Amino acid sequence: MPATVPLARTKAEIFDDLVLDTVESLERRYAKELAGVEFAVEDVPPELNVYDSDVLEDGEVPLARLLPGRPGRQELPPRIVLYRRPLEFRAMDREDLADLVHDVIIEQVANLLGVDPDELS
Template identity: 45%
Template sequence: MDSSAPPPPAPPPPAGPPRGARRRDRHGRGLRGPLAPPQVPISLSRSELFEDYVRESMERLERRWPQLIDVDFAVDEVPEGSPGEPGFPPGGGIPLGRVLPARQGGKSRIVIYRRPVEIRAKSRDDRAALVHEILIEQVAELLGLSPDAIDPRYDEE
């Protein structure tokens, strides 16, 4: 053997990820498309889905009570402040919604609090029903009527 001969070339490194690492894209195709179309509820976040419940309920109530067109509906995460302050129910409970009357030419506003409602309702159907019930109660307070006058199906199981 000749000692002046160069050493044999090193074998090329293996292609792909290091040995032992797993790849999800084994065939190199990647994700072919979204898992669900954008209009399907699975692709909506929890807050977007909740806003849809409020929008659907609001539209149902506006069809029956056209004066609600001049009312703003909003969704907040949680109520500001702490129990015992104005705007909180007596007895230390957490409000699920709130009516803010109109000020100097502005619009009245009904606010629904998302997190307290989600905690109380376990399924999507329960959540949608609870949102509608809360909106009925807030609209009744705003208009000075009973909830049964706002929606005859109020408080039916």
């Protein structure tokens, strides 16, 4: 393909952009509260027999996970992980996927901050 022709974006790249759009919007409004919070995307959730309350599920299929972090000597920052394939599977089109990604991130950030999701929307 010639260098002048733009390459098509993959589903993963499009998904990453949707996540970044929501995260950047939240960080503009809640920079202090979200300082140090990591956001990640994995294609599919890990194989676990039972999921803890930190996992946002839809019919026993994990959509996202909040890892609250761990202070101390081996400090781990809070982390929100979205699972791309289950979210894509539930969306009818790109606009629907954008809304779903936004809602899932809002829900997980609200859990992390201990606020109602409506306060963040």
